[in-house]
Amino acid sequence: MTLQPSRHEGRLGTMVAVSLMVHLTMFVILTRANFFPGLKYPEAPVYYVDVVNLPVASPRAGSPAAAPGPAAPAPPPRTAPREMTLPATSPAKTKPTSTPAKAGPQKPTPETAREFEERLAQLERETEARHEAAAIEELKKRVAAGGRAPAGMPGATGKEAGSDYGSYIQSRLRDAFKTTIASQSKNPEVVVHLTIDRNGKVVRARLERSSGDKVFEDSVMRAIAKAEQNFLPPPRGGGFDQGFIFKPQGVGKK
Amino acid sequence: MPTNLGILATTGIIVKIVLLILLFFSVVSWAIIFFKFLQVHRANNESERFIDFFWKTKRFDAINSQLDRFANSPLTVLFSEAYGELKKLMEKGDEQVEHNVISTDLGGIDNIARALRRATTSEITRLEKYLTFLATTGSTAPFIGLFGTVWGIMTSFKGIGETGSASLAVVAPGIAEALIATAIGLVAAIPAVMGYNHFQHKIKVLIAEMDSFSTEFLNIVQRTFAKK
Numbered sequence: 001m002t003l004q005p006s007r008h009e010g011r012l013g014t015m016v017a018v019s020l021m022v023h024l025t026m027f028v029i030l031t032r033a034n035f036f037p038g039l040k041y042p043e044a045p046v047y048y049v050d051v052v053n054l055p056v057a058s059p060r061a062g063s064p065a066a067a068p069g070p071a072a073p074a075p076p077p078r079t080a081p082r083e084m085t086l087p088a089t090s091p092a093k094t095k096p097t098s099t100p101a102k103a104g105p106q107k108p109t110p111e112t113a114r115e116f117e118e119r120l121a122q123l124e125r126e127t128e129a130r131h132e133a134a135a136i137e138e139l140k141k142r143v144a145a146g147g148r149a150p151a152g153m154p155g156a157t158g159k160e161a162g163s164d165y166g167s168y169i170q171s172r173l174r175d176a177f178k179t180t181i182a183s184q185s186k187n188p189e190v191v192v193h194l195t196i197d198r199n200g201k202v203v204r205a206r207l208e209r210s211s212g213d214k215v216f217e218d219s220v221m222r223a224i225a226k227a228e229q230n231f232l233p234p235p236r237g238g239g240f241d242q243g244f245i246f247k248p249q250g251v252g253k254k
Numbered sequence: 255m256p257t258n259l260g261i262l263a264t265t266g267i268i269v270k271i272v273l274l275i276l277l278f279f280s281v282v283s284w285a286i287i288f289f290k291f292l293q294v295h296r297a298n299n300e301s302e303r304f305i306d307f308f309w310k311t312k313r314f315d316a317i318n319s320q321l322d323r324f325a326n327s328p329l330t331v332l333f334s335e336a337y338g339e340l341k342k343l344m345e346k347g348d349e350q351v352e353h354n355v356i357s358t359d360l361g362g363i364d365n366i367a368r369a370l371r372r373a374t375t376s377e378i379t380r381l382e383k384y385l386t387f388l389a390t391t392g393s394t395a396p397f398i399g400l401f402g403t404v405w406g407i408m409t410s411f412k413g414i415g416e417t418g419s420a421s422l423a424v425v426a427p428g429i430a431e432a433l434i435a436t437a438i439g440l441v442a443a444i445p446a447v448m449g450y451n452h453f454q455h456k457i458k459v460l461i462a463e464m465d466s467f468s469t470e471f472l473n474i475v476q477r478t479f480a481k482k
Contacts, residue, residue: 012289012384019284023277182426186416 046175165234166242166253169194169227173244174251176227180219181248188216189247191254192224196240200231208243208254220246265431266409272402272435276395280442283391286384287449293326294456297381300327301463308333308467314340328377328460329467335373336471339366340479363476370468377464381457385450392447399439406432 188211195204205224210217223246234240243254265273304324311317318337321330343362410428 012285015285015289016281018288019281022284023281184413184428 048171165240169196169231169240169242170244170251170253172227172231173223173246177220177223177246177251180222180226181216182219183213183216183248185211185213185216187211187248188213189245190217190220191243191245192220193243193254194224194241196231196234198233198237198239200233202228202231216246265434266405268405269402269431269435272398272405273438275398276402276435276438276442279391279395279398279446280438283388283442283446283449286388287445290384290449290453294381294453294460296326297328297460298456300324301329301460303327304329304333305463305467328374328381328464331377332370332373332464332467333471335369336366336468336475339369340475344479362479363472366475367468367472370471374461374464374468378457378461381460385453385457388446388450388453392443392450395439395443395446396436397439399436399442402435402439403432406435 189209190207190211190213191209193204193206193208194202195206197203202224205221207217245252245254301324304327307320307324308317308329311320314337317333321334324330340362343365406428410425410432413428414425
């Protein structure tokens, strides 16, 4: 037997270490990098109309529903006299006892009906004029404030959220949560306390309570991160602090 | 936390074990692939250089003294074994001449042929070492991954039963973790199968080179030394 030539082969143990390093690197790259940025589903832009923040011109004058009210009661007086005149002449003579209930409204004469109608129309005009004046005054006040009013309010610039900032954040969270929701348990529930700074950025999202469903928690956090991108700053240049309850049914305020 | 990491963190214990097994298969497979790549690559290169050197150098003793330059070539082992056997025969032949004993050269050739065959076999064994692990990974990793998938889908069906709703929010996480097991099984198996086929081909080429070198060596020995 002769001497075998001395070989310089790498050891398998060294190669295992190299392989482990390669796997770790690949793992980090695959979990951190986004290789297909073009594959993001295009999201249709959402245009929000905050109905809750629409201006109420003169809240003390009554509910907003009272405004169209005066126009609606107007027609009945016009039609009523016509109906009243007809039964007032003929059925009153033939059946005076059978219709005692109708006798009441038939009593006013055409003159009194016209007077009533005129008075009603005058009252309507007066109320309307008062509402208009109050609304114009309010508008002038808002415009004079220099566009500092919240979004959805007269004189607003659209860069500041409405007065009910909690509802505003809730609606944005609800919409974002619809796209991220995922769960593994039966009735998951997560309460998150959000602290939003004066620029509309979430500075702290504290998990106050959780049912322990990690997938659900993750979906809530992703919803917050997604909604945060479009938050408007809180009104009056201040911060905002509130808890929100996330359930599969939706988002509620704590 | 990235989404992929989140999925791995929420997987069940069975799927985690499956993923660890697949990770082990993958790490060892790649280690073998790196190891074999260097081994076969060096063996091929140095064999080519050794063949050139062999035909240029006429003297066996000169070749034998330079074997360390081609240490990774399997042909050097063949040469070394055959040359050792030849030297023994020649020493024996000298003794026989001294004692006036008639010898048959054919018996000596057989000895050298046997030495070459033995060296070839040992070199094939050395070159094919660890390749069975690649074959095992290639054939079993997809099935192990499939087992993880089946388990994950079973878990998600259980989730449907518990929650009472078949919404995507309930089913999707289970299926996602299930599919990760299959994906990693395939990621482990595909390079292993490719590596196995590649190295098998390279080793076949080296075996052919060893066979032809053995034949050439025997021819030279018979031509040169059988005359004596």
